Amino acid sequence: MDHHNKNNILALFYQETTGQNQQKFMQHIQQCESCQEYLDTLKKTESLLNEWTDEIPLTDSFDAIMQNISPIAIRPKQLPPDFSFRPIIHIAFALAFIVISIYLAQTKISLLPFWQSLKDWWLVQAFGGFGIVIILFFCIGTFITLALTPILFLKTRQFNNAISY
Amino acid sequence: MKDHSDKALMELVVNRNTEAFKILYHRYHIQIFNFIRRLAGRRELAQDLLQETFTRVWFAAHTFDLKRGNFKGWIYKIALNTTRNEMSKKQYEYHYEDWSQICGTNLEPYLASTDQPDSKLFQSELRAKIAEALGKLNPLFREIILLKHYQQLKFREIAEITNTPEGTLKARFHHGIARLKELLEPLEL
Numbered sequence: 001m002d003h004h005n006k007n008n009i010l011a012l013f014y015q016e017t018t019g020q021n022q023q024k025f026m027q028h029i030q031q032c033e034s035c036q037e038y039l040d041t042l043k044k045t046e047s048l049l050n051e052w053t054d055e056i057p058l059t060d061s062f063d064a065i066m067q068n069i070s071p072i073a074i075r076p077k078q079l080p081p082d083f084s085f086r087p088i089i090h091i092a093f094a095l096a097f098i099v100i101s102i103y104l105a106q107t108k109i110s111l112l113p114f115w116q117s118l119k120d121w122w123l124v125q126a127f128g129g130f131g132i133v134i135i136l137f138f139c140i141g142t143f144i145t146l147a148l149t150p151i152l153f154l155k156t157r158q159f160n161n162a163i164s165y
Numbered sequence: 166m167k168d169h170s171d172k173a174l175m176e177l178v179v180n181r182n183t184e185a186f187k188i189l190y191h192r193y194h195i196q197i198f199n200f201i202r203r204l205a206g207r208r209e210l211a212q213d214l215l216q217e218t219f220t221r222v223w224f225a226a227h228t229f230d231l232k233r234g235n236f237k238g239w240i241y242k243i244a245l246n247t248t249r250n251e252m253s254k255k256q257y258e259y260h261y262e263d264w265s266q267i268c269g270t271n272l273e274p275y276l277a278s279t280d281q282p283d284s285k286l287f288q289s290e291l292r293a294k295i296a297e298a299l300g301k302l303n304p305l306f307r308e309i310i311l312l313k314h315y316q317q318l319k320f321r322e323i324a325e326i327t328n329t330p331e332g333t334l335k336a337r338f339h340h341g342i343a344r345l346k347e348l349l350e351p352l353e354l
């Protein structure tokens with residue numbers, strides 16, 4: 001029996017047919033053994049599946065759902081955060097750390113033998129040794145960021161997919 | 166508000182009305198729970214995913230097509246995708262660890278109608294066998310059989326929920342039925 005016929009039986013069994021088709025097909029089924037057999041399988045499968053009746057959920061999840069949605073959705077207005085010096089201290093500390101590391105790096109580099117010859121280069125003369133190391137730091141930083149971009153992009157996509165329904 | 170249509174309730178939910186949301190929850194939670202329960206195989210997991218589904222309903226309410234107003238199709242789509250996501254994330258083996266729980270509820274009326282002493286055991290085993298057989302199906306076949314048989318949706322509705330042509334769904338349904346017939350043969354199908 002091909003799918004076309006089986007689809008007709010499905011339509012008949014689940015009452016998704018139009019009147020005229022239904023009558024025609026009913027007549028066919030009367031004489032067709034394989035169609036009858038399939039209809040029989042559907043009936044038997046249905047009655048077996050019916051043995052697994054619906055269950056009641058273990059608990060009422062509604063309160064838990066309300067908790068899930070309340071921090072963002074229910075609170076009428078977002079309160080402005082309290083002013084704090086903490087982030088300013090953190091930023092100052094981080095800046096000082098970066099400046100000191102760049103300074104240390106510059107002192108080390110200027111001890112290397114090639115530094116004397118490099119000193120005559122116009123770029124070094126224009127920015128000074130400290131300036132050059134700052135540029136170097138930012139170049140390396142940019143390079144690392146670019147290298148990580150595809151990974152970060154994929155992570156973000158995954159996250160977005162996970163929260164969309 | 167209790168006799169409002171789904172569509173009217175969703176209009177209120179879009180405006181962040183929790184009372185309307187609660188009514189929708191109570192209208193749909195049992196059927197959605199049972200759909201996920203049979204699809205994912207575990208009760209505890211189904212409970213979590215039910216919660217997740219309704220949380221998504223709340224947050225995605227603004228994307229609901231109020232003009233068409235087909236809430237049932239929309240929530241089944243969310244439940245299906247939530248369950249699919251979870252199942253693919255953790256590479257679940259579909260199995261029933263809690264036979265007694267499958268068999269625990271709704272047994273009494275059946276038992277009352279029979280006088281065989283071992284019928285409770287028989288009934289439990291029967292349910293477990295059905296659950297096991299459904300678990301052995303390809304997840305796509307299982308989805309269509311659950312949506313069609315237990316949730317009693319039309320093929321046209323399922324096509325919309327699963328984003329799959331009706332012809333493909335019917336072919337999957339036939340395969341699923343053939344496989345179930347094989348698996349349930351010992352139960353005198």
Ligand SMILES: [Zn+2]
Pocket residue numbers: 001005028029032033034035036
């Ligand atoms: Zn035929």
